[in-house]
Amino acid sequence: MMVSSVIVVEWPPYCGTMSEEESLAGIELRTEIPGPKSREIVARREAAIPSGAARLTQIAVDHARGALVTDVDGNRFIDLAGGIGVLAVGHTPTAVVDALTEQAAKLIHMCAIVSSYESYVALAERLNALTPGDHPKKTVLMNSGAEAVETAMNIARAHTGRQGIVVFDGAYHGRTNLTMSMTSKFNLFKKGFGPFAPEVYRFPFPNVYRRPESMTEDQYVAWHIENLAHCFTAIVDPSHVAALVVEPVQGEAGFVPAPHAWLRRLRELCDQHGILLVADEIQSGMGRTGRMWAIEHSGVVPDLMTIAKSVAGGMPLSAVTGRAEVMDAPHPGGLGGTYSGNPLACVAALASIGIVDDDSFLAHANDLGDLMRRRLEKMKASYPDLIGDVRGVGPMLVMEIVHDAASKRPWMEAASAITAETVQNGVITIRAGLYSNCVRFLPPLDMPLELADEAFDVVEKAVAVVAAGDRG
Numbered sequence: 001m002m003v004s005s006v007i008v009v010e011w012p013p014y015c016g017t018m019s020e021e022e023s024l025a026g027i028e029l030r031t032e033i034p035g036p037k038s039r040e041i042v043a044r045r046e047a048a049i050p051s052g053a054a055r056l057t058q059i060a061v062d063h064a065r066g067a068l069v070t071d072v073d074g075n076r077f078i079d080l081a082g083g084i085g086v087l088a089v090g091h092t093p094t095a096v097v098d099a100l101t102e103q104a105a106k107l108i109h110m111c112a113i114v115s116s117y118e119s120y121v122a123l124a125e126r127l128n129a130l131t132p133g134d135h136p137k138k139t140v141l142m143n144s145g146a147e148a149v150e151t152a153m154n155i156a157r158a159h160t161g162r163q164g165i166v167v168f169d170g171a172y173h174g175r176t177n178l179t180m181s182m183t184s185k186f187n188l189f190k191k192g193f194g195p196f197a198p199e200v201y202r203f204p205f206p207n208v209y210r211r212p213e214s215m216t217e218d219q220y221v222a223w224h225i226e227n228l229a230h231c232f233t234a235i236v237d238p239s240h241v242a243a244l245v246v247e248p249v250q251g252e253a254g255f256v257p258a259p260h261a262w263l264r265r266l267r268e269l270c271d272q273h274g275i276l277l278v279a280d281e282i283q284s285g286m287g288r289t290g291r292m293w294a295i296e297h298s299g300v301v302p303d304l305m306t307i308a309k310s311v312a313g314g315m316p317l318s319a320v321t322g323r324a325e326v327m328d329a330p331h332p333g334g335l336g337g338t339y340s341g342n343p344l345a346c347v348a349a350l351a352s353i354g355i356v357d358d359d360s361f362l363a364h365a366n367d368l369g370d371l372m373r374r375r376l377e378k379m380k381a382s383y384p385d386l387i388g389d390v391r392g393v394g395p396m397l398v399m400e401i402v403h404d405a406a407s408k409r410p411w412m413e414a415a416s417a418i419t420a421e422t423v424q425n426g427v428i429t430i431r432a433g434l435y436s437n438c439v440r441f442l443p444p445l446d447m448p449l450e451l452a453d454e455a456f457d458v459v460e461k462a463v464a465v466v467a468a469g470d471r472g
């Protein structure tokens with residue numbers, strides 16, 4: 001339907017009006033990448049901001065809408081990074097912008113410790129209803145994912161009176177001291193930052209791609225299930241463990257799905273030993289895998305869930321949602337912070353959840369996932385010695401880059417070369433993986449399929465360039 005120079009797009013319905021140019025156009029590159037204005041801002045960034053706060057691309061952004069990002073030189077990119085999984089509903093979706101605008105004029109900050117406001121309560125009610133399990137639940141709000149994980153650990157320790165926390169190989173839970181201690185990958189996240197928090201115990205995680213050659217997938221998963229009993233003897237006694245924290249699809253490790261039978265065994269062992277099962281859905285939740293929560297694919301119901309990233313449409317907000325009697329364990333005053341559950345973030349979250357919690361949104365996310373998997377599998381078939389694995393769930397997908405299919409030797413430089421090449425050609429992609437050798441895709445889940453096809457044409461060309469060894 002045309003309204004002067006503004007059209008109302010059929011999909012995504014909730015993005016409301018977009019200019020014709022915005023909605024129909026894809027990549028448009030007007031300068032070399034990075035352009036002169038981007039280079040200038042990046043140079044200022046390098047002078048003013050420490051190099052530890054690293055950047056993955058050379059572009060400086062001016063504005064963004066849906067899956068399209070425009071840089072300060074007027075170049076338009078398709079965004080397959082989505083703010084590292086924060087933009088399930090795309091950039092600046094109308095419902096979120098409207099909610100923020102209205103709220104900003106009414107109340108920007110109050111502090112939930114000082115008094116109550118309805119949006120915090122409504123969001124807690126919504127998350128209590130939306131998360132798996134019919135039992136009574138409660139929710140506390142925080143600012144970042146790490147803060148939610150740390151809060152969940154306080155709650156679990158207060159409830160159980162135990163100290164131990166079990167985490168897994170490849171886990172990423174954040175960068176505060178406790179969550180950094182729970183995080184696995186050492187060099188990128190932990191080097192030079194110790195001492196780390198005590199009482200964190202790490203068990204193996206079943207990454208079927210990297211299983212011993214002699215084992216089938218089923219044998220490998222069965223071995224991991226058996227091995228849990230061994231871990232509870234060799235590493236920590238279950239009576240000492242407050243919480244077992246698992247990402248249903250590991251994020252930073254390179255989108256490694258936890259096998260469902262293994263997750264179900266974790267649930268049984270937690271029940272048997274009075275351990276709380278905590279699903280860290282910070283990256284995998286909010287429709288990212290084509291269902292509201294990744295753990296739903298397995299049928300397992302966790303005791304606590306940590307939620308962040310896409311929950312608030314780009315605003316900083318996180319949550320711990322879980323069994324009411326567990327959530328009530330900390331003493332009054334034990335939970336919270338100055339900005340936790342800020343009113344702007346709460347209304348953004350209510351708007352964002354309103355978009356994602358919709359069958360047509362999730363159906364589209366699954367169609368997008370099918371398209372992405374088809375495109376990636378085709379690339380893998382063309383370059384089997386470069387793309388070792390294509391994996392993930394729904395539209396939460398990576399390709400793992402290796403030196404050759406037989407050795408599976410991780411090839412970080414080639415993964416970096418692919419992401420650099422896509423950005424040069426108008427598509428923003430980023431890496432992931434324990435070995436930093438995966439190219440991961442976290443697009444807005446409502447992006448039009450035509451735009452996704454255009455983006456994956458660019459990814460395919462970048463893979464071809466790197467496979468041909470045309471890059472230094």
Ligand SMILES: Cc1ncc(COP(=O)(O)O)c(C=O)c1O
Nearest residue numbers: 144145146172173174251282283
């Ligand atoms: C599974 C998981 N947990 C926790 C975090 C930490 O979240 P934040 O960066 O908001 O602290 C992340 C961030 O990537 C994550 O993917």
